[in-house]
Amino acid sequence: MLKVLAIDDEPEIVSFVTSWVSRRKHHADGETDAMRTLHRVRQSSYDLVLVDLLMPKANGMSLISRIKEISPNTTVVVVSGIVDQRIAVLATDEGSEMCLCKPVDGADLDRILQFVEGRKKPVSHKD
Numbered sequence: 001m002l003k004v005l006a007i008d009d010e011p012e013i014v015s016f017v018t019s020w021v022s023r024r025k026h027h028a029d030g031e032t033d034a035m036r037t038l039h040r041v042r043q044s045s046y047d048l049v050l051v052d053l054l055m056p057k058a059n060g061m062s063l064i065s066r067i068k069e070i071s072p073n074t075t076v077v078v079v080s081g082i083v084d085q086r087i088a089v090l091a092t093d094e095g096s097e098m099c100l101c102k103p104v105d106g107a108d109l110d111r112i113l114q115f116v117e118g119r120k121k122p123v124s125h126k127d
Helices: 011-023 034-043 060-070 085-094 106-118
Strands: 003-007 027-031 048-051 075-080 098-101
Touching: 003 011, 003 034, 011 027, 011 106, 027 034, 034 060, 048 060, 048 106, 060 075, 060 085, 075 085, 075 106, 085 098, 098 106
Parallel strands: 003 027, 003 048, 048 075, 075 098
Antiparallel strands: none
């Protein structure tokens, strides 16, 4: 079972992702406030974090690098309405494993879950 965190300022996206992941028998948490995200990542070991790039009060790119600093073995995937080659390269440089364009569907999420299950390592936090 994977532990997944979905971060997006749109509650309906968080709800869709967490519901889909839960139906696949994984643990899913959601967060609409990017500022609370780092607290969650510090408190809990996530195998996968799905991050929106454009959120109020937060820079998704810096959020990616902070998540990876706290939990280097966590897989981070960008889910955004604005993904082009330049953004994908920048997100990868910050520590994202891949980028998906919104709207994300169940098939996209299933592929990501399979990818993470196939490479799952123990998640550790840097002190």
